[in-house]
Amino acid sequence: MMELLQTLENFGQNLLGPAWLPLWTIVKIMVIVLPIMGSVAYLTLAERKILGFMQVRPGPNRVGYWGLLQPLADGIKLLMKEIIIPSSANKFLFVAAPVLALAPALAAWAVVPFGDGMELANVNAGLLYILAMTSLGVYGIIIAGWASNSKYAFLGALRSAAQIVSYELAMGFALVCVLLAAQSMNLGDIVRGQQNGYGLLGWYFIPLFPMFVVYFIAGVAETNRAPFDLAEDEATIVAGFHTEYSGMGFALFFLAEYANMILIAALTSVMFLGGWLSPLDIAPFNKIPGLFWMLGKMSVMLFLFLWFRATFPRYRYDQLMRLGWKVFIPLTLVWLVVIATWMQTPYWLW
Amino acid sequence: MDFVTSNFETIVFYAFAAMIVFASLRVITARNPVHAVLYLVLAFISSAGVWLLLEAEFLAIALVLVYVGAVMVLFLFVVMMLDINLVRLREGFWRWFPFGVVLAAIMVFEMVWVLGNRRTAETGAHLAKHAANYSNTKELGRLLYTDYAYPFEIAAVILLVAMVAAIALTLRRRKDAKSQDVSAQVAVKKADRLRIVTMQAERKDDQPN
Amino acid sequence: MNKLINFFKSFLLLELLKGMSVTGKYFFAPHVTVQYPDEKTPQSFRFRGLHAQRRYANGEERCIGCKLCEAVCPALAIKIEVAEREDGTRRTTQYDIDLTKCIFCGFCEESCPVDAIVETRVFEYHGEKRGDLYYTKPMLLEIGDKYEEQIAKDRAADAKYR
Numbered sequence: 001m002m003e004l005l006q007t008l009e010n011f012g013q014n015l016l017g018p019a020w021l022p023l024w025t026i027v028k029i030m031v032i033v034l035p036i037m038g039s040v041a042y043l044t045l046a047e048r049k050i051l052g053f054m055q056v057r058p059g060p061n062r063v064g065y066w067g068l069l070q071p072l073a074d075g076i077k078l079l080m081k082e083i084i085i086p087s088s089a090n091k092f093l094f095v096a097a098p099v100l101a102l103a104p105a106l107a108a109w110a111v112v113p114f115g116d117g118m119e120l121a122n123v124n125a126g127l128l129y130i131l132a133m134t135s136l137g138v139y140g141i142i143i144a145g146w147a148s149n150s151k152y153a154f155l156g157a158l159r160s161a162a163q164i165v166s167y168e169l170a171m172g173f174a175l176v177c178v179l180l181a182a183q184s185m186n187l188g189d190i191v192r193g194q195q196n197g198y199g200l201l202g203w204y205f206i207p208l209f210p211m212f213v214v215y216f217i218a219g220v221a222e223t224n225r226a227p228f229d230l231a232e233d234e235a236t237i238v239a240g241f242h243t244e245y246s247g248m249g250f251a252l253f254f255l256a257e258y259a260n261m262i263l264i265a266a267l268t269s270v271m272f273l274g275g276w277l278s279p280l281d282i283a284p285f286n287k288i289p290g291l292f293w294m295l296g297k298m299s300v301m302l303f304l305f306l307w308f309r310a311t312f313p314r315y316r317y318d319q320l321m322r323l324g325w326k327v328f329i330p331l332t333l334v335w336l337v338v339i340a341t342w343m344q345t346p347y348w349l350w
Numbered sequence: 351m352d353f354v355t356s357n358f359e360t361i362v363f364y365a366f367a368a369m370i371v372f373a374s375l376r377v378i379t380a381r382n383p384v385h386a387v388l389y390l391v392l393a394f395i396s397s398a399g400v401w402l403l404l405e406a407e408f409l410a411i412a413l414v415l416v417y418v419g420a421v422m423v424l425f426l427f428v429v430m431m432l433d434i435n436l437v438r439l440r441e442g443f444w445r446w447f448p449f450g451v452v453l454a455a456i457m458v459f460e461m462v463w464v465l466g467n468r469r470t471a472e473t474g475a476h477l478a479k480h481a482a483n484y485s486n487t488k489e490l491g492r493l494l495y496t497d498y499a500y501p502f503e504i505a506a507v508i509l510l511v512a513m514v515a516a517i518a519l520t521l522r523r524r525k526d527a528k529s530q531d532v533s534a535q536v537a538v539k540k541a542d543r544l545r546i547v548t549m550q551a552e553r554k555d556d557q558p559n
Numbered sequence: 560m561n562k563l564i565n566f567f568k569s570f571l572l573l574e575l576l577k578g579m580s581v582t583g584k585y586f587f588a589p590h591v592t593v594q595y596p597d598e599k600t601p602q603s604f605r606f607r608g609l610h611a612q613r614r615y616a617n618g619e620e621r622c623i624g625c626k627l628c629e630a631v632c633p634a635l636a637i638k639i640e641v642a643e644r645e646d647g648t649r650r651t652t653q654y655d656i657d658l659t660k661c662i663f664c665g666f667c668e669e670s671c672p673v674d675a676i677v678e679t680r681v682f683e684y685h686g687e688k689r690g691d692l693y694y695t696k697p698m699l700l701e702i703g704d705k706y707e708e709q710i711a712k713d714r715a716a717d718a719k720y721r
Contacts, residue, residue, distance in 0.1 A: 050586070052590075053587075055585070056585055056591050056592075057592040058592055093388075125407050128412070131415055132411045135419025136418065136419060138419070138423055139391070142426055146426075158427065158430075164423075213572070307579060311578045311579050318532055319532050322532045326533075537562075537565055537569075
């Protein structure tokens with residue numbers, strides 16, 4: 001496999017010279033982005049199916065066998081719909097906002113390792129890059145809320161902005177604990193740091209268990225998913241920041257939300273669940289390609305996202321802020337000190 | 351084609367630089383304050399790009415993370431909610447104009463003085479390329495905690511004092527305000543609120559008619 | 560002490576896990592959905608659906624134009640005009656039910672002294688314009704002719720409770 005890729009690269013290098021590198025990079029980007037778009041489409045189906053099953057009903061089952069063509073039907077519907085731009089909206093920003101929401105969600109995938117060496121860019125400060133990209137996603141939401149010139153959209157945008165900024169701190173501190181344990185900001189090195197021959201026991205979710213929980217919950221809040229979906233709280237503010245969007249504009253927000261969910265699932269797998277490593281470091285398991293384990297772990301985390309949505313009622317806004325500032329941030333700070341001290345003792349086994 | 355590949359970094363630098371200059375100009379000329387803030391965001395991102403060219407990836411990403419991701423969001427937050435009257439904002443423009451010109455002249459002079467001086471600015475020196483495994487972040491951390499430990503700690507303490515002061519200034523407990531204590535609400539258990547009483551069932555003929 | 564225990568209990572997320580175990584259990588429970596056009600739920604013989612006008616076995620329409628149903632109708636959905644027929648009997652010349660007004664309370668059926676106006680089990684009817692749901696006398700009679708067998712059976716089943 002690797003030799004084949006190498007010969008392909010050499011061939012292209014000879015054929016096209018300097019123009020080959022951008023072309024090859026675009027091909028690699030496509031190889032990452034297209035499956036993400038596909039997974040987003042089928043994640044919507046999975047969400048509706050799982051929510052349905054947990055509510056003792058079958059979910060969508062009319063379009064195609066077992067509803068498998070439902071995402072396609074939804075996509076076509078959204079493409080065909082008229083795009084309505086409110087007359088008092090700021091036209092340029094109104095159209096740009098969905099793009100601004102989606103772009104960072106996809107850009108962050110550049111440094112995510114799907115397997116050993118299977119990443120688009122091997123960046124030393126990969127973790128920082130991820131944090132920076134996820135923090136940019138909020139612009140799409142704020143601008144959408146402001147440019148719509150609608151009170152519901154604006155309230156949704158304000159809620160979302162305050163929420164994302166608050167939970168980013170907790171998320172950042174949780175990641176600092178991972179940095180401490182791995183002593184690297186390169187996502188590939190973080191995964192390799194969890195490889196110590198004992199499989200599952202070497203992963204960081206054991207010493208960093210509280211951080212694992214905090215990171216994942218903050219991730220749910222960061223992606224504006226239930227029970228933290230106050231930005232699109234239909235009971236009070238219609239649909240929040242995308243109230244005024246229709247057709248493809250709405251679809252792009254939808255894509256961004258789900259791409260962010262998948263990203264959080266991937267990051268949780270990489271930071272805490274050993275990325276592409278197999279849970280048991282013995283013969284039949286560690287022969288399976290790492291990509292399989294990585295995707296499996298992501299699926300489990302995504303299932304948790306949907307499970308949360310099926311189970312928990314929505315937070316009240318002041319409770320949400322309290323959880324972020326008064327519970328998560330102190331907790332992460334305390335655990336940061338605990339980890340730092342623990343690492344100085346001989347009892348640090350990771 | 352050869353020109354592009356050999357001068358690729360220079361071209362990228364000028365593209366970013368042009369973007370910074372344009373965005374910064376629009377920050378002060380844009381009529382709509384929200385647009386001005388968004389142009390400022392563009393300027394920050396472009397400068398992060400320039401820093402990346404200098405292999406200062408930690409600073410570049412920290413700029414995006416801290417300024418674009420957090421500070422500017424709060425800025426935007428405030429600016430969006432302000433009801434700004436542009437006419438009143440422009441009232442004193444000509445009165446303060448000379449003062450502004452003098453300040454700008456001083457700043458230009460200082461910049462020229464610092465950057466034009468061969469000893470303070472090594473503009474001619476080309477930066478050495480580093481190996482692929484060179485970590486800018488690690489270097490920065492090492493410098494901050496060894497050579498510059500005291501200045502760094504002092505800066506941190508000053509920030510802490512400022513933070514404590516800001517909290518102390520705004521901290522007040524109003525007696526007349528009604529508010530909910532969320533932690534008390536969350537801590538409530540079934541036993542605190544609910545009392546289950548067992549009593550005998552009433553018979554039909556017991557009831558007064 | 561109790562506070563301290565609660566403090567640590569809340570950090571263990573016990574209540575959240577309990578909630579998740581409930582939804583998790585139902586994830587594997589059999590679905591209760593009725594796949595409507597393919598499967599249908601059983602109906603009661605008292606089901607109140609589309610209205611119908613009945614006839615006697617000899618083909619004579621039952622309605623005598625007493626206007627009790629028009630009087631009792633809470634939604635004012637019924638409109639009746641009455642005239643004497645050539646054979647001297649009292650008959651309706653117009654008997655309209657506006658189904659967009661009707662609330663399907665069944666009072667017309669209850670009030671009718673001759674069991675002329677009834678509500679059938681039919682609920683899968685539709686109109687493409689507003690006017691399509693304005694049912695006139697011939698339409699109601701036609702429905703009655705079509706479902707007479709079912710209507711008679713339902714009346715018989717309900718008779719002992721009246």
